[in-house]
Amino acid sequence: MRMRWLLSLLGALSLAAPAAAYPAFEGDYVIRDFRFASGESLTELRIHYRTFGAPRTEHGVVRNAVLIMHGTGGSGAQFVNSIFAGELFGPGQPLDATRFYIVLPDGIGHGNSSKPSDGLHARFPHYGYTDMVRADYLLLTQGLKVNHARLVMGTSMGGMHTWVWGEQHPEFMDALMPLASLPTQISGRNRVWRRTLIDAIRNDPAWKDGEYASEPPSLRTALEMLWLVGSNPVLRQAEAPTLAQADQVIETYVEENLKTHDANDLLYAVEASHDYDPGPGLEKIEAPLLAVNSADDLINPPELGILEREIKRVPHGRAIVIPYSERTRGHGSHTVAALWKDPLVELLKSPER
Numbered sequence: 001m002r003m004r005w006l007l008s009l010l011g012a013l014s015l016a017a018p019a020a021a022y023p024a025f026e027g028d029y030v031i032r033d034f035r036f037a038s039g040e041s042l043t044e045l046r047i048h049y050r051t052f053g054a055p056r057t058e059h060g061v062v063r064n065a066v067l068i069m070h071g072t073g074g075s076g077a078q079f080v081n082s083i084f085a086g087e088l089f090g091p092g093q094p095l096d097a098t099r100f101y102i103v104l105p106d107g108i109g110h111g112n113s114s115k116p117s118d119g120l121h122a123r124f125p126h127y128g129y130t131d132m133v134r135a136d137y138l139l140l141t142q143g144l145k146v147n148h149a150r151l152v153m154g155t156s157m158g159g160m161h162t163w164v165w166g167e168q169h170p171e172f173m174d175a176l177m178p179l180a181s182l183p184t185q186i187s188g189r190n191r192v193w194r195r196t197l198i199d200a201i202r203n204d205p206a207w208k209d210g211e212y213a214s215e216p217p218s219l220r221t222a223l224e225m226l227w228l229v230g231s232n233p234v235l236r237q238a239e240a241p242t243l244a245q246a247d248q249v250i251e252t253y254v255e256e257n258l259k260t261h262d263a264n265d266l267l268y269a270v271e272a273s274h275d276y277d278p279g280p281g282l283e284k285i286e287a288p289l290l291a292v293n294s295a296d297d298l299i300n301p302p303e304l305g306i307l308e309r310e311i312k313r314v315p316h317g318r319a320i321v322i323p324y325s326e327r328t329r330g331h332g333s334h335t336v337a338a339l340w341k342d343p344l345v346e347l348l349k350s351p352e353r
Contacts, residue, residue, distance in 0.1 A: 025051045028112070029143035031135060037275065040125035047139045048112035050076045050104040052089060053097035055146060063352060065101045065149045067140065067165075069158030071180075071334070072269050073226070073261070075111025076104030078335065087337035094344050100150065105139055107132045107157070109268050116264035122210025124268065128275035129157075133164045151348065153177035155334035156299075157269075159291075163278040166285035166314075175350045176289040180334035182300050183291070183310045185277035190299055193229055194270050197222045201267045210264050219263040222270075223254045232296035232330035282313040288350040291319040292340045294333035 027049060034045035056064040070078050079085055088095040095102060106113040108127045116124035140146040152173045154162045159181030166176045186194065201207055204218035227250060240246035293300050293307055300307070302321045311319040322328060322339050333339055 023052070023054050029139050031138050031142075034135065036125045036127055036131050038126045038128075042114065042125060044114075045108065045135060046112075046114045047108070047135050047143070048076075048106040049139060049143075050080070051144070052085075052102040052104075053100050055101040055144075061148050062101070062146045063148065063150060064099060065103060065140070065146045066095055066151045067103050067105075067136065067149050067153070069105065069136065069152075069154030069161045070107065070110065071154075071156030071158055072273075073110070073266055074157075075106040077106075077111065079104055084335050084337050087341055088344075094341050094348060095151075101146070103140065103144065103146070105136050107161075108135050109265060109272065115262075116210070116268050117262040121264050124264070126271070127268065128272050129161060129164060130275050132272065133161050133168060136161070137165075137169065149173040150352070151175050151177065153179065154181075155179045156181065156331065157273070159334065160273070160276050160278075163282075163285075164276070166287060166289060167278055167281040170284055170286040171353070173287050174353050175347050176285070176287050177292065177344060177347055178289070179292045179340070180294070180297060180300060180331055181291070182293075182304070182306045183278045183282055183314075184306050185279065186273045188304070193225055193299075194273065197225045197270050198267060200225075201263050207263060212263070215258065215261075216263050219258065219261060219266070220254050222263070222266055223257045223261065224250055226257075227253050229298050230331050232298070232324070232328065234296075234324075235329065279310065282310060282317075283315065285314050285317065287353065288316040288347065289314050289318070290343060290347045291317065292322065292334075292343065293319070294322040294324070294328050294330065294339070296324040296328050297331045297333065299331045 029047045029049065031045040031047065033041060033043060035041045055062045068079060070076055087093065089097045089102060091098060108131060109115045116122065149172055152162055152165045159178035162176050162178035163183045200218040200221040201216065204216045206212060206216035207218060240249040291307060291311060293302065295302050307319050311317045320343060322333060327339060329336055
């Protein structure tokens with residue numbers, strides 16, 4: 001598995017130098033007796049991760065670590081492609097892996113980290129974003145011996161985690177970059193689409209309180225909801241301009257994703273946002289922070305005015321909203337690094353703290 005991942009990463013970056021110049025590793029860190037905010041616990045919580053590059057330490061402090069956190073239902077693997085890693089990690093690029101130590105964790109409940117589908121099903125502890133951030137913190141500080149980060153960033157759910165990182169560990173990083181997120185609790189349409197997905201699964205008799213033998217039909221509804229909010233209406237209309245084509249597009253999407261998704265895993269992942277509310281603590285963020293959203297994001301629409309209002313409370317905060325264009329992808333613009341890598345370069349000029 002590690003070799004396949006390394007080869008795919010090297011392909012994504014189109015590296016001409018020998019692979020040895022770009023150390024890559026994929027592994028697991030096991031946290032013993034992890035207690036969740038709910039009061040539940042796991043004797044062993046497995047956090048899967050990928051790293052690229054090597055740590056550089058000066059006077060006992062790691063100076064080049066970059067933590068990148070993924071979105072709901074994703075994993076660190078989602079960044080290993082041409083539009084993200086291929087734009088950022090290669091020689092001379094903003095997060096050149098010969099200079100930076102890049103850490104891509106799979107959050108609790110995601111990827112190859114501990115999750116409901118491992119066997120506990122709905123008896124898996126109910127986790128929230130606070131738990132996920134704490135697990136990643138333990139991975140870095142205890143598992144990888146990283147005591148400082150040059151940059152903490154994330155996309156969608158990972159963007160929300162970035163705000164939490166800035167508040168809970170204000171001295172840990174030199175800079176923060178949350179993408180496709182808002183610094184406020186989940187509410188309005190954002191809460192309702194999540195609630196619709198949650199209710200579809202929990203009220204499905206075939207879900208059987210999480211003890212189903214085959215995926216319940218409600219997983220289809222949940223996946224359809226994800227497709228609906230994940231891009232912008234213009235792109236959706238272009239790929240499905242007729243009734244028949246729309247039916248075919250959504251059917252193809254669902255069938256492909258049914259192969260890789262589990263109803264309990266998705267249910268838990270969406271419910272995890274219940275404790276997200278960085279609003280009251282924004283003044284605690286010490287590091288320079290650049291928030292990046294896109295104008296065509298249905299989940300975080302700019303017309304709400306929340307980002308523009310709340311960023312003023314961040315001592316060294318700045319926000320940009322990428323205008324709609326043929327290159328933007330709605331909420332999914334967060335993974336199209338070409339759209340925002342120039343502002344990232346400017347952010348990385350922030351001094352070491």
